[in-house]
Amino acid sequence: MNTVHIKKGYQLRLIGAPAAEVEVLPRPARVAVVPERLRFVKPRLTVKVGDRVKVGSVLFEDKRHPGVFYRSPGAGTVSAVSLGPRRLVRHIVVDLDEQEAFEEFGPIDRGELERIDRLDLIDRLMAGGLWPLVRELPFRDAARREARPPALFVHLDNLDPFHPLPPVYLRGCEDLFEFGLRALERAADAPVNVSLAKENAAAINGLRSRITHLYTGNYPAHDPGVLLYRTKRSAAENHSWFISGQGVLLLGQFLQEGRLPTEQTLVIAGPGAQTPRHVRARIGAPIAALGAGEVPAAGIRCVAGGVFSGQPAPMDSFLNAGETSLVYLAEGAESPPAFRWMLPGREATSYSRTFLSSFTSPRDRSMSCNRHGGLRACIQCGFCARVCPVDILPQLTYKAALAEEVEESLSHGLLDCVECGLCAFVCPSKIDLLETLRRAREAYYDDIA
């Protein structure tokens, strides 16, 4: 087992960390798939309102990759297909039947798993619609069937506040995890790296032998891109695959049972959550139903996927498979007290040392979505470069990206960027660095596709 120390990055200390108990939520009345938060995917619908579907029936196909299907997380009647601006599909809602029927894909046991041809295994996973849980660096799109990855990374935890803790979601699932991991190992046909934060290692002794990397350090030390950056020796490794710990469980369960899994463990947490906790919920459950027992007050923003790398998810939205974090943050649209910028800042959260809070004992503090300042030109403070976990110079890379100097931004390591968002977080000029870098990455991806 290797220990990796990640020195850069930043750990946000936010109040509202989830309690370790898991609450099992009641079955919701409806579930949905939310294509608007499925990155890169261009859906071609195969159902319409009124259609009857089973758990595992195809709802849509990815136009870019015929054969990559997205399947229904519930059985019942398609009750709504809501379209957003530019006719993008926002969500496809299924009203659940009392008794749900499943599409059967046929289970596979340990012995079969060892015998099955690699591509047959991938096809089987693709048919089940869960294959996109396996992602491919550097663009983080779904893994390509025809690719031969140099390595597979499995990250058990996610330091972006807040995500399910490995000891919580793995409890009692050790065998399933082993099974899923073996399947992925066969599908990738490459060395498998399983990483875990050192402080969580003691709590999951059962899987100790499978863990290859323990890491210490701040967010985003968990990110496979960071681990890859720290360990890679050649450019060939850049196209590694990765998947989260819960992704392994879902794929394992699908193979073992021959049916689409319908539940995942997620956290509902953050400063705006009344009882920050882990919950076991239906995949595709409505956010409003997850918040049962919470009155999501006006002026609360729901963020799916962590405060740094997540996206806002409106209250009328749903959570996709693999979206296991829901953070409630105050919108922060009201004006802060006058002259606050002059005050010592005993309670300010900052990467810099410009507030008194840096010199008192660190503790969890609240945060809102307020930007805390006006847009300014870059003042070359260098904070973004100091925080970047993969040694990019974001201030220069973003200028190159804005000027569409593709070669230059690539030489700066644009594709190494793990999209952690820390550069934009620390920037005193409030420059949306991540947004620019992400756009440049996507434009380049489109270009070479």
Added chain:
Amino acid sequence: MNPINRFFDSQRRHFEKGGRFETYYFVYENIESIFYPPPHVTTASPMVRDRLDVKRFMFLVVVALLPHYAFGVFNVGYQSHLASGLPPDLWPVVAKGLQVVVPMVVVTYAVGYFWEALFATVRKHEISEGLFVSCALFPLTLPPTQPLWQVALGISFGVVIGKEIFGGTGRNFLNPALTGRAFLYFAYPVQTSGDAVWTVLAAGRTAPVDAFTSATPLAVAAATETGSVPQAWVDAGYSTAKLFFGLYPDSIGASATFLCILGALFLITVGVADHRIILGDILGFLATAGLLNLVAGPGSSPYLHLSPLHHLLVGGAAFGIAYMTTDPVSAPAMPGARWVYGFLIGMLTVLMRVFNPAFPEGIGIAILFMNCFAPLLDEVQVKMRLKKRVPNVR
């Protein structure tokens, strides 16, 4: 909601897109944000942002300069009273100092802000708080005798030529305050050159000739032909303690070496100034002056024998090191380049002082000169750094 918030909330719409005063949005934004950050929320990832903004960043530099103003007000009044033969009582001294310093500061800020606001409005960019730092630095580097119209001209030159013609804060490569100072130095050498002392005399008095027409420490050093420079300073009335505490006629706030040390420590502690630049500067001074000490023979000019620490004690050295070289915009951005940048500034300053009698003080010119080379230093280090990356294309 307090009345200030209510006021701005009700007025904002006039300045936003489609409002009556849309053109002046950036001026409005600047003034509003002095009271409180506008209630903008994040629209892109990450959803939360650091509490630090440019205003706070720059404000901390101004905080570090406030003691210099307190000192400057006192010292200007004190020197004036001494030279005019008046008793140095505290309150009259302070009153005199305020009478001199306040108008200079007011003129600097008014004129500097005018230009910044004009360019911001025409070019539609935000007013960067870097301006407030430039305007706080500028008067401190001037002699108290500088006429106000020259102050106005100097800051205009600094803001317009040193900054705005390059596109405003962040795109300028020269330090605006120093640019303005250098302009005055070359345009009006009589008032600014620094080889004669500047003391404001009380109305109707003339300086008692023998005591108060001595030259600045740097001019003394340059003029020393035999003996040692420190001895010449003591003879001219500059004891080491006096040099350290800065209680002699000089520019308004730059002579107080001890305040510069405190200010530099403060700025390093809060992470606004980079210790690499400051240590680089000091190393440059130590190495260059030390080397000169070594090569200097018994027959060479006493200035060559002057120890590095003495070099650091006089002129604008400490002030320049603490506040001018550390300006992040005009310094290089890369950590290694910052060491080199600092070192070369220290070196050039000493060389200019010792070998170029035309410039009694070299640090300002040295910094501006190195400002021009900052992008080059950066480029070298960036190139070296990028070579080390494992390539990642496609």
